[in-house]
Amino acid sequence: MALLQISEPGMSAAPHQHRLAVGIDLGTTNSLVATVKSGSAVCLPDAEGRMLLPSVVHYGRDGLLVGHAAQARQNEDPANTIVSVKRFMGRGVHDIGELATPYRFVDEPGMLKLVTRAGVKSPVEVSADILATLKARAEASLGGELVGAVVTVPAYFDDAQRQATKDAAKLAGLNVLRLLNEPTAAAIAYGLDNGAEGTYVVYDLGGGTFDVSILELSRGVFEVRATSGDAQLGGDDFDHRLYCWVLEQAGLRGPNAHDQRLLLTRAREAKEALTDHDSTRITAVLSDGQVIDQELSAHDFQQLTAHLVQKTLLPVKKALRDAKLTAADIKGVVLVGGATRMPHVRRAVAELFGQQPLTNLDPDKVVALGAAMQANVLAGNKGDDDWLLLDVIPLSLGLETMGGLVEKVIPRNSTIPTARAQEFTTFKDGQTAMAIHVLQGERELVSDCRSLARFELRGIPAMVAGAARIRVTFQVDADGLLSVSAREQSTGIEASIAVKPSYGLSDEEVARMLQESMQHAQDDMQQRKLGEARVEAESLLNALDVALASDGELIAAEEQARIRTSMAELRALCAADNADAIRLAAEALNQASSDFAARRMDAAVRRGLAGHNIAEL
Amino acid sequence: MQFDFNQTYFTLFGMQQGFAIDTRELDQRYRDLQALWHPDRFASSDDTARRLSLQASTFVNEAWQTLKSPLARARYLLRLNGIDTQEDTNTAMPMDFLMQQMEWREAIAEAKSSRHLDELERLGAELREEIAALEQLLGGQLDVSQWDAASTSVRKLRFLEKLDQEIGDAIEAVMF
Incomplete structure (x- = not known):
């Protein structure tokens, strides 16, 4: 009798199943x-x-x-x-x-x-x-x-x-x-x-x-x-340096976008060629017909x-x-x-x-x-x-302090995940809000570091200057991503906010963009359906215009009027954006003109018997 | 799955509370703990487990960094014994120590402005010797619970580490 297999708690029920x-x-x-x-x-x-x-x-x-x-x-x-x-x-x-x-x-x-x-x-x-x-x-x-x-x-x-x-x-x-x-x-x-x-x-x-x-x-x-x-x-920078050299050699200034791209491509190809060869040629024909043809040695490239x-x-x-x-x-x-x-x-x-x-x-x-x-x-x-990976944060994280200076809170090369808290206080009596500016970089001045986020901590209870205690916590996760939270903790009242760096998109924004792109896909489909319906409707209208002009006498005046009304309706709908309405109207017009089509067929057959070519219809 | 965020860093690493520690053992236990708690171990777990792992792994890193550095370790030991090292408030330092500080600063500034890399490296080596001597003194003070003397040593050590940082910055400024 086969024994029932029971997996360890926390283990996948099907351990052999490979997750892609x-x-x-x-x-x-x-x-x-x-x-x-x-x-x-x-x-x-x-x-x-x-x-x-x-x-x-x-x-x-x-x-x-x-x-x-x-x-x-x-x-x-x-x-x-x-x-x-x-x-x-x-x-x-x-x-x-x-x-x-x-x-x-x-x-x-x-x-x-x-x-x-x-x-x-x-x-x-x-x-x-x-x-x-x-x-x-x-x-x-x-x-x-x-x-x-x-x-x-x-x-x-x-x-x-x-x-x-x-x-x-x-x-x-x-x-x-x-x-x-x-x-x-x-x-x-x-x-x-x-x-x-x-x-x-x-x-x-x-x-x-x-x-x-x-x-x-x-x-x-x-x-x-x-x-x-x-x-x-x-x-890229090696390509760019080479590209600038080509411009200098050829005495070119401010080439257009096309030539710029062409010469950058040629520069990259030359760089790659020089890995295995002692020299190479850079040749290109610019949009104004000018011919570039330059010899470049590996030695010169390296210089x-x-x-x-x-x-x-x-x-x-x-x-x-x-x-x-x-x-x-x-x-x-x-x-x-x-x-x-x-x-x-x-x-x-x-x-x-x-x-x-x-x-x-x-x-x-x-x-x-x-x-x-x-x-x-x-x-x-x-x-x-x-195996285990223990990685670090590459650049120090800090906060702006008085005088446009940066106070480092987490130094570079700290092992992640890591967190650090710093306390701040108010400097005016009754101050209820505080601006917090988060920066990343090694330099002392705010202007030399990258600004990651600015946010305001509001709702600090009004106290004398220096009495409030605001604790700002930086948390860096295993992806090296930062979140910052702040809270006032000298009283029972807490004001706390979590921010994402201003450069990033919030989850809501990503959700919105995803939805938009799906919406776009739907819009695209709608657009195609509409286009097709219009093309079909227009070919039907054109055919009827021609038919009425040549064979209008085959049907009674009131039937002609009915067909023309139906055509006008379809034309009006073509100007709007509803593909289904266009299809329905085209279908109706087809029905309304079916009798006319049959008569024309009869007439054509008669004309055909009179020696006319069927292709003339 | 449980993690005690109230335990001392010494308990976490299974070490006896004291200034003298075996750094090799510390590093080994650190790796063992991260192998258990690192967020990579919980990448496919639910939100609660992932959050706990982030916090536990962060705690382990903080504990390791604290115990690894003699200054941070001493400060932590004093705190565990209810002693505030008053590093921000107590600026009264012995006169001879302050004089020595001024001399260091002048020497660093001079070597930096004359872009004298070897001199900066030499000052760095000399300073590290002084730091090592002070750390040894501090260890002795902590072992016999001389909290006041130990607090003074911590404040001195902080000055010296700041100097070390300044030498490092000066070397970088000259090199790069």
């Missing part, structure tokens, strides 16, 4: 989706077998395109083809600086927006289009709905950028199991594959962001000791961009200092991100650490693979091996 979860690397240049299949992490290809999805979204006349198809439109329609949108996440127009872009920005409080053919889009919405494409790819490939996803972010992303990424994932309909720092994801994939123990550095130079993390790996624990970086530095490589070494040294370590303490350096393929980047890293960096995992895929492993564990598919 994915890791998504939402990159500046390319994005990937990966999952764990029968114990090992693999990237999921699209229908054509391609793993990398270019992070490009095209808002075209013929609808939305994402990935390769969107990239193909980049040169012909740069303004409606959004590339490197990750650089705009959680950023205002003033943050973008002199980066050459063909876009029209709208400076909204919190985050800029982009003007496209499909309307004004926030970077969150553009990113959601990329994520939705990856979600669809994964569901098609895995044959089921996803339980959740781990989405990676640069370790150096601040709260606004993290919040924006999470919002984008929610908007794409993903259940976010965790936001995971990219270098940490890479460390999981690398560490588990190699059984690594000791202190490792992950040097991650992506398309638009640079991260460095120092991790201690020991018996299944990945402990981040320090992290640093530059959220506005990446392979041109040496300052960018140097710029990555400062955060590395900073992270080492924060971890209280020196280069000699580092057991291995893992290279992540496509931009680490550049030979002079590798050389600089090797020189700093006195050892060759590790590149045995594909620098493009390692982040997605690590994210997939973490997603698998978080979704509850526990394997034999289990």
Whole structure:
């Protein structure tokens, strides 16, 4: 007799059932989706077998395109083809600086927006289009709905950028199991594959962001000791420097959007070519017919961009200092991100650490693979091996105090989740409200840090100055996301408020946007139905106009009048937006004119017998 | 699933209450506790369990950070014994200590303005020696319940750690 199986309390009733979860690397240049299949992490290809999805979204006349198809439109329609949108996440127009872009920005409080053919889009919405494409790819490939996803972010992303990424994932309909720092994801994939123990550095130079993390790996624990970086530095900047060089060489000034895009593409291709070749040519035909043809050696390219490589070494040294370590303490350096393929980047890293960096995992895929492993564990598919991630917050959090200064409340590189409370008091008699301004950054002045949220604590009981005690609590969760609450606690009366950073969208806003996009889908369907009904009605009206003009004498005057009334009714309805009403009226007109149609048929047959061609009807 | 938020950090880590601790053991127990309570362990649980895990994991991190740092650990021990270290209110420090502070500050400012990185590193190393000596003194005072003397040492140590921070900032300012 078979024994009844009873699962442990808290365990899934069907422990062998695999819950579908994915890791998504939402990159500046390319994005990937990966999952764990029968114990090992693999990237999921699209229908054509391609793993990398270019992070490009095209808002075209013929609808939305994402990935390769969107990239193909980049040169012909740069303004409606959004590339490197990750650089705009959680950023205002003033943050973008002199980066050459063909876009029209709208400076909204919190985050800029982009003007496209499909309307004004926030970077969150553009990113959601990329994520939705990856979600669809994964569901098609895995044959089921996803339980959740781990989405990676640069370790150096601040709260606004993290919040924006999470919002984008929610908007794409993903259940976010965790936001995971990219270098940490890479460390999981690398560490588990190699059984690594000791202190490792992950040097991650992506398309638009640079991260460095120092991790201690020991018996299944990945402990981040320090992290640093530059959220506005990446392979894009090497392209841009090269692009500026091309302009200088050709004596060009302020090229149009099309030429700008074309030359940036050529610059990127040249950069990639110089990884394996000593020299390359940059050739292009500009929109005014001017021909660009320039020779570039690897040596010159490295000279041109040496300052960018140097710029990555400062955060590395900073992270080492924060971890209280020196280069000699580092057991291995893992290279992540496509931009680490550049030979002079590798050389600089090797020189700093006195050892060759590790590149045995594909620098493009390692982040997605690590994210997939973490997603698998978080979704509850526990394997034999289990591990623990202890990550940190990259930038200090603080509050504005008197004189525009920032008082740090949580220092950078604190292990998360973490919370810290700070007490404040009123400085005027009878003061009942207090403004609280939350900032992130290392600098002393408010104006040098990023403003995350401002809120007012109201309802403080009126007391003499200094008597009220307001306790402000910062809580940073395991995603590195901050929530702030404040409460007055010297009396029984409590005033408490929880805020989300002003850059983020509230859950209600996300819900509204989701509903709107579903509404749009419905609107689109309605619109199509209406269009079809109008086209059919118009062809019927045209045919009857012609028929009445040529064969009107076949029917009595009152029947003709009835048909014309019915036609007028249909014309009026065509001007309105009700597809069903148009269909009904067209049907009625068909009926009303059926007798006329029969008579015409008879007449035509007679004419046909008289030697006329049937096609003349 | 239960977590006692009222227990002392020493109880949490299963350690005897006192200034002297085995940091290796502390780190190991810390990892064991996070392995139990970290939010990653509850990613697929219900809201209540997830909230509890967030709070418990936060508590474990706070406890670890407190016990790891000698200054924070001493301050915490004094608080457990009902002693307020009066770091914000009691600014009366011995004259010779204040003089020494001024000298440190001048030396740091001078090395910083002349962008003398080696000198800053040397000052840092010297300061860390002084901090270690003071920590040892503090440990002895706490062991024999000399609360007043220990409070004074905590206030001194705070000054020294601030200096250490300043040296770090100066080094960064020169380096970057």
